[in-house]
Amino acid sequence: MPPVIDTGLTVGEILLEMAGRYSIAEEVTAGGPLSLPASNAENIRMLLSALNRGYSRFLNRREWSFLSRPLQILMDPNGIGPLNVDGDPARYRLPEWACIMPEGGGGWKYVDTLSAYGEVMPMPYEDVYSLLQSAGTSSTGTPMYAGIGPYTAGGGHARSVGGNGLGMSDTDWELVLYPSPTAAYLIRATFNMRSHKLVSVNQRHIAGSQNDEAITAEGIWALYESDVMNPERDGAKEARDEAVGLAIARDVKKTLGMKGQITDPATGGMAMPRLNSSGLFVNGVEMVLE
Secondary structure (H helix, E strand, O other): OOOOOOOOOEHHHHHHHHHHHOOOOEEOOOOOOEEOOOOOHHHHHHHHHHHHHHHHHHHOOOOOOOOEEEEEEEOOOOOOOOOEEOOEEEEEEEOHHHOOOOOOOOOEEEOOOOOOOOEEEEOOHHHHHHHHHHHOOOOEEOOOEEEEEEEOOOOOOOOOOOOOOOOOOOOEEEEEEEOEEOOOOEEEEEEEOOOOOOOOOOOEOOOOHHHHHHHHHHHHHHHHOOOOOOOOHHHHHHHHHHHHHHHHHHHHHHHHOOOOOOEEHHHOOEEOOEEEOOEEEEOOEEEOOO
């Protein structure tokens, strides 16, 4: 299996929290625990749409320390490595956050001494896949081209629709290489995950468990923001502002490699940023959260 983000809430757990807060969760049995409103496809669509709006806003609020993530792939010329797809030495399973082209133009760098090339050049997924299909087993060597795309197990290469019962798609991703490798080459790329999208109830967000509250609050606010007559709307916005403000403060400290609280000498050592009922302030300047 490929590397996974194994901390933080799943999409299903966040959606259930949102459904409960918005009073559209359902009881499996009378008086029993609440569940997602599986009987109402429109409510599921609304919840997932709101979560992705909030999630996208959260990812784009700053250059979060978790957004840039390196990934290494060790090729197996026999097609029996832990990441190989369908026993094919040219195809490798990718974690769901690596569904976009890598940073810096999309190339994968060779990090071993086996290859005479410096990198594998990016090419549209369908083009690389077509090259492999037309060449069959006759074209092997040092991979020169790489593409990233969705696939289904069993030889297919199209988006799969999972059986989660909620109409959401479970998408798997693969790296396809041409020509098929003849040695255990090691390649590396760095991904910027700002455009990461949530599509499956079993999927986890990429920000780690420390940002569970902020992402959930972003999704809840996205539900309420257009519901101007709802008495819970103001509370949802205040909860979002506070949770996101604390997440930003944590990430700033992490980025700067600092310990303890961030302070401003001009304020006599008051911790920054600070929150009040009207919003998030940094050094006395209000940060507007859209």
